[in-house]
Amino acid sequence: HEWSPELQLSAAEALLDIVQVNVPPDVAKMISAASFRVVKNASIDTIYEAWGEILVSVLPAVQWREDELQRVLSLIDAHSARTSEVSRKLAARVLGSLCHLLNPHSIQDLILPRALTLCSDSDVEVRGMTTESLAAIGSRLPISVVESSIWPRLFDLLNDSDARIHAAALRSLAQMMEPHVSLENLPQIPQDNLLFTEYIPQVFTEHCAFALRTSSEDQRLVDDDSYLLLEMFSEVFGLLLLSSLKYLEQNPHALENSYSTFLSIATCNGPVVRRHCAFNMPGVCVALGEQYANELSNIVEFLSRDPDAETRWNLSAGILETCKLLAASVSSDNLFKAFVVLVLDSNALVRYNALEHFSGIMSVLVAKTESKFQKVSAVFQDLGWLGQGNWRTQRLLIEQLRTSAEHIPRAFLRTMVLPSLLQIAEESTYLVRLEAMKTVAYIMQCIAIPVHLEESFEAFRVEWSQGGVYWMRNAFLDAGFYAVTIYSRGLLRSLFGVPMLRLAADPVVNVRMKLAGSLDLLHRACSELSEFKLAVDLLSDDDDEGVRNVMVSFGEKIEREHGNREELDRLDETFVKAEKELMERAVDEAMNSQRAVRAMKTFRVGYSQGAKSVDDWVVSSNDSKVSSDMKM
Numbered sequence: 001h002e003w004s005p006e007l008q009l010s011a012a013e014a015l016l017d018i019v020q021v022n023v024p025p026d027v028a029k030m031i032s033a034a035s036f037r038v039v040k041n042a043s044i045d046t047i048y049e050a051w052g053e054i055l056v057s058v059l060p061a062v063q064w065r066e067d068e069l070q071r072v073l074s075l076i077d078a079h080s081a082r083t084s085e086v087s088r089k090l091a092a093r094v095l096g097s098l099c100h101l102l103n104p105h106s107i108q109d110l111i112l113p114r115a116l117t118l119c120s121d122s123d124v125e126v127r128g129m130t131t132e133s134l135a136a137i138g139s140r141l142p143i144s145v146v147e148s149s150i151w152p153r154l155f156d157l158l159n160d161s162d163a164r165i166h167a168a169a170l171r172s173l174a175q176m177m178e179p180h181v182s183l184e185n186l187p188q189i190p191q192d193n194l195l196f197t198e199y200i201p202q203v204f205t206e207h208c209a210f211a212l213r214t215s216s217e218d219q220r221l222v223d224d225d226s227y228l229l230l231e232m233f234s235e236v237f238g239l240l241l242l243s244s245l246k247y248l249e250q251n252p253h254a255l256e257n258s259y260s261t262f263l264s265i266a267t268c269n270g271p272v273v274r275r276h277c278a279f280n281m282p283g284v285c286v287a288l289g290e291q292y293a294n295e296l297s298n299i300v301e302f303l304s305r306d307p308d309a310e311t312r313w314n315l316s317a318g319i320l321e322t323c324k325l326l327a328a329s330v331s332s333d334n335l336f337k338a339f340v341v342l343v344l345d346s347n348a349l350v351r352y353n354a355l356e357h358f359s360g361i362m363s364v365l366v367a368k369t370e371s372k373f374q375k376v377s378a379v380f381q382d383l384g385w386l387g388q389g390n391w392r393t394q395r396l397l398i399e400q401l402r403t404s405a406e407h408i409p410r411a412f413l414r415t416m417v418l419p420s421l422l423q424i425a426e427e428s429t430y431l432v433r434l435e436a437m438k439t440v441a442y443i444m445q446c447i448a449i450p451v452h453l454e455e456s457f458e459a460f461r462v463e464w465s466q467g468g469v470y471w472m473r474n475a476f477l478d479a480g481f482y483a484v485t486i487y488s489r490g491l492l493r494s495l496f497g498v499p500m501l502r503l504a505a506d507p508v509v510n511v512r513m514k515l516a517g518s519l520d521l522l523h524r525a526c527s528e529l530s531e532f533k534l535a536v537d538l539l540s541d542d543d544d545e546g547v548r549n550v551m552v553s554f555g556e557k558i559e560r561e562h563g564n565r566e567e568l569d570r571l572d573e574t575f576v577k578a579e580k581e582l583m584e585r586a587v588d589e590a591m592n593s594q595r596a597v598r599a600m601k602t603f604r605v606g607y608s609q610g611a612k613s614v615d616d617w618v619v620s621s622n623d624s625k626v627s628s629d630m631k632m
Contacts, residue, residue, distance in 0.1 A: 005047055076094055077091075095111050112150070115134060119131065131169050163229055174243075211230055215265045215268040258287075266299050277299075297330050297333075297338075352392075398421065410452065414456050422464075437475050441483040464479075479496070488575035
């Protein structure tokens, strides 16, 4: 605090980076003490604000003794009593930060009275900062205290003549309610609390009327205050809707009006408003999904094509939860369309967000149904496009394909997924190739039906185990060693055993070294093969000293394996059982697919005989069956 202003600003610049990470409590206490001394004597607003930012950031990490806390509160009181607006604004901000480290009782006794006093400050910026701090304070207090002590002052702030205070109060109200309207807490909302049955519903319905009126106008022409309030209401719409749900469920007209409001703001020409609507979509589906599932799915599909990339990014972040909430109540067509559009988006960040939910979407919307899968088949036409951007996106895509493979029809796995995976693996980096090989091995297991499996694996084996470049053969080994962790011994031996063991004679030492390092993993499955003994002999007597050194520990590894024989046998039984179940599901899927083909052929015959639609053909088929039954 005795340094020159220039030096204080330089120190603040360095400390601002430090306090953004986890600072040890004793270090945090030293920084906060220094910050208090600087702001106490600061005469330049820039220094005051910079060190105030440091103080607010570091306070939650400090562990105060009772006497120290009293001194801190005395300093806050001193700043609150100053004539400087900057000083009072800092006091308001520190109150919000300080409550993060106190229990609810201390917050109610020590922090809340001071904050409520500053809410009546004559300066609009001080009132605004205090209103923002109320969000942190109120969210840590019992709902009864919020109703009795905070709501009267918050109501005044909601009716403040300055639109900035009005908007800040809306946000603080929503943030106070957030802990109480989560999915697990929503059913436990007290029935007799006036906040949920009267106060918040009144605020919500009044702002719905305002938003419905304002969003119907051209947002480029509305006044700044109206657009600010519309932006803020669209941001907190989901939380206020959930907080008003008890009231809305008993008032159908108000419920319908809330849907109409959301439709209006989600389709207005204000991009920031639409971004907030996309962000709020899962919460809105929780509240309105049962009554307006079809209408909400239309909005989802509409927002997936929004010209604003951030709107699509927000929507893609919550697309899985949205689909979970709507899929059970509505036809999935619009949800399919929205997901396909997002996952094929021209923006790499939107695609990445959607890809993170790929396997979940496959489970929720597709679930092994080939007719449904056709609706998202466009995603699989060029999987390489999805991975464009960087290697992390490619690796995410491959991981998602592996976790969703059991939900994808086997025919698509063979004809679309495998070729695309191998193309990505061939063109990308080592880490991507490693994930691709794991996924290839898993997909081979999922294909299950022997004739299809042999055909797919043979194409893979020829290209990769005999590849012209050594890294392709190394990648084939990666696939095989991953298969050790999920295949039964019989399946591993029949597919990977011989091709892997033959690489003991590979001309490139890197390939032989890789095989030698994990050769013991093949022992349980392949020890009876003549190729296994030949591989051991070749690698033990290899021309390269490094390969020979790796093989020195081979015998020791085999002895350790013998000690775990019972555990390995139990694991193999688990793998055999899993593969049997995969086979049964694959056969059922193939049979269902054949029945669908036969049904389509029958339909075509019926259509050619005069049926004009599917419904006509179903009726005529049923009539024929009835006539046949009567003859019998």
